[in-house]
Amino acid sequence: MAALRQRLARAWPHLRVILVGYHVAAIVVLSIPPAGALNNPAMWRSANTRSDIAGYAAALGQVGVEITPEELGARVRDAAATFGRIRELLAAPFAGYAALVGARQGWAMFASPQRVPAEVHVDLEIGGEWRPLYRPHDDAAAWRRATFEHNRFRKFNGRFARTFIPPHYDGLARWLAREAAAEFPEATAIRVRLYRYRTLPPAEVRAGRRPEGRYEHERRFVAEELR
Amino acid sequence: MRRLWSSAVELLGRREPADGLALFRIAVGLCMLYSIGSMAAAGLDQVFWVDAADGGMLELRSGDHWLIRALGGPRAPVIGALVPLGLLLALLVTVGAGGRVVLLIAGQVYQAIVRSDPTIIGGYDLLIGNALWILFLAGATATLSVDARLRRGSWRPAVEIAAWPRYLLILQILAVYTTTGLSKLGVPWTPAGGFSALYWVFQEPTWRRFDMGWTAAAPAVLVLQVATALTWIWEISAIFLLLFYYYRATPARPGRLRALCVRRDLRLGFVAIGVALHLSILLTLNVGPFSWISVAYYLNLFHPDELRALARRRPLRAGGEDPAHMDSIPGGRDPR
Numbered sequence A: 001m002a003a004l005r006q007r008l009a010r011a012w013p014h015l016r017v018i019l020v021g022y023h024v025a026a027i028v029v030l031s032i033p034p035a036g037a038l039n040n041p042a043m044w045r046s047a048n049t050r051s052d053i054a055g056y057a058a059a060l061g062q063v064g065v066e067i068t069p070e071e072l073g074a075r076v077r078d079a080a081a082t083f084g085r086i087r088e089l090l091a092a093p094f095a096g097y098a099a100l101v102g103a104r105q106g107w108a109m110f111a112s113p114q115r116v117p118a119e120v121h122v123d124l125e126i127g128g129e130w131r132p133l134y135r136p137h138d139d140a141a142a143w144r145r146a147t148f149e150h151n152r153f154r155k156f157n158g159r160f161a162r163t164f165i166p167p168h169y170d171g172l173a174r175w176l177a178r179e180a181a182a183e184f185p186e187a188t189a190i191r192v193r194l195y196r197y198r199t200l201p202p203a204e205v206r207a208g209r210r211p212e213g214r215y216e217h218e219r220r221f222v223a224e225e226l227r
Numbered sequence B: 001m002r003r004l005w006s007s008a009v010e011l012l013g014r015r016e017p018a019d020g021l022a023l024f025r026i027a028v029g030l031c032m033l034y035s036i037g038s039m040a041a042a043g044l045d046q047v048f049w050v051d052a053a054d055g056g057m058l059e060l061r062s063g064d065h066w067l068i069r070a071l072g073g074p075r076a077p078v079i080g081a082l083v084p085l086g087l088l089l090a091l092l093v094t095v096g097a098g099g100r101v102v103l104l105i106a107g108q109v110y111q112a113i114v115r116s117d118p119t120i121i122g123g124y125d126l127l128i129g130n131a132l133w134i135l136f137l138a139g140a141t142a143t144l145s146v147d148a149r150l151r152r153g154s155w156r157p158a159v160e161i162a163a164w165p166r167y168l169l170i171l172q173i174l175a176v177y178t179t180t181g182l183s184k185l186g187v188p189w190t191p192a193g194g195f196s197a198l199y200w201v202f203q204e205p206t207w208r209r210f211d212m213g214w215t216a217a218a219p220a221v222l223v224l225q226v227a228t229a230l231t232w233i234w235e236i237s238a239i240f241l242l243l244f245y246y247y248r249a250t251p252a253r254p255g256r257l258r259a260l261c262v263r264r265d266l267r268l269g270f271v272a273i274g275v276a277l278h279l280s281i282l283l284t285l286n287v288g289p290f291s292w293i294s295v296a297y298y299l300n301l302f303h304p305d306e307l308r309a310l311a312r313r314r315p316l317r318a319g320g321e322d323p324a325h326m327d328s329i330p331g332g333r334d335p336r
Helices: A002-030 A041-045 A047-062 A069-101 A151-162 A166-183 A202-206 B002-012 B019-041 B066-070 B076-095 B099-114 B123-138 B146-152 B164-183 B197-203 B218-249 B256-263 B266-284 B290-301 B304-311
Strands: A118-126 A129-134 A189-197 A213-222 B015-017 B160-162
Touching (some): A002 B002, A002 B164, A118 A166, A166 A189, B015 B019, B015 B304, B019 B076, B019 B099, B019 B164, B019 B290, B066 B099, B123 B164, B197 B218, B218 B256, B266 B290
Antiparallel strands (some): A118 A129, A118 A189, B015 B160
16 A cells, blocks of 8 residues: 555656646637637627628738628638637547536637627606616616626627527516516506617717617517516 | 656646735635625526526526536526525635635536526636636645634644646636737727727727717827737737746846846736736726736736735845746756
8 A cells, every 4th residue: 555655656746747738738729719609600690790801801902912801701701610620629628627627718808899789778668658768878767777787787788789699688578578567567568679889980979970770679568468 | 858747747846835826715715706796686696597497587408517407407496505605605715714625616616606507607707717626726725714724723824835726827817818819800909900999899888887988089099099909919928928937947048038037027017017907997897807806817927925025015036036936947947
């Protein structure tokens, strides 16, 4: 037993190099953006990504490389798919370890700032008239603002601009409607909509223009059915 | 190759005072406490982390962690038990009670809670999860802890622990910055987009704390363009800070950059930009405890002796209190 212990003690420093090396490799490889993010069709369809590709196509044009945004987009998408496949191969030996011990990586933050944001708006129908109940950053419609301004709620709502997932939006709309119906007994209906607009560049803001948007994904609920 | 291996063995065998990692443990515990506590205080734990079948907002199915699956999925009673347990564990991590077992369980319970709903996971969740795993490996309750008081009769006994967990935490935070910089492929981060990224970030309603329309004024736009370029370059180049440690461990070798690193503590510049960046984020955007946990990782950039010197406002010596003590690198000298 003592001999075994001695052998283990001698081997431990070498084993430690292997284990730490494995962890280092896991950090490095898993920090590369995953294929899921690169191959998300909704991401490629988003106004933001299309704007990025158009911007790069224009920049290439200025240095004499003529390419349309569509051609560039197709090439970038192919390259991203290949990159994603290689990344998955590299990541395979580490994924289980990272998930088990909590060494997951994934650090794409503000990778492409949102230029076409979407806001969740909630309205109440009282006496046949619609009244705004909640608008982000609007003191006149600040129902449950503290709740909606929690960072996790912000993250959840912010996703609708980038990758709209219908079941998530429907879940949110129904939950909002249920809460509003319970809190406002005088309300006859609740309406949840997504207000999407293009953020104005600085010059247009300085010229006094205001962003103009449109409503999407309207969901209406009869209050009585939710109580 | 044999020499490199021996160097690695020697490097990972290093030990150092335990109080640096203990400070980091306290910071991580507080961030965990805030992360779970703020959700519970807002009543959102039962909204986001519980399945629609039990009154939650979304159909979460079984969650994205083995523990939550083993407990039967994100049902109301499961989350109702895990959230208070998570808060208790965060408290124990902060005060350093329960040794490695608590650190291990805290990491698993934290992940089980936040991965109940993977749609609202943030970068800070990953940083907290990574930190708890390394703190467990390090046995980070050796000092500044209830454990130390019970076992050694002192809150702050002079004990040493392995140094390699701190090296891993340095790599972790530098990998975060560099890969987040490399992920910033949106055209506004580049000259082609006029380095306009931060302007757009501040206009987005999702994260900003208040109206940032004033940033459209010409002088503000210029400041934001400089800040965008600085942020992007700083993030991408963060990983090169590892060179600083290498150069400081091998001061006898030639090279201008090495000489500069030996003469000047470039970490302080890195930390100054990082703190300014995170302070700006804290003031203008609501991204949860991301800035707090990121800055907490900065503690690991310094050897515990250096942290003491900083606390006493003494200058940091090049070599003698080298943070990573990487003098085992071939050709390097022992700084002590």
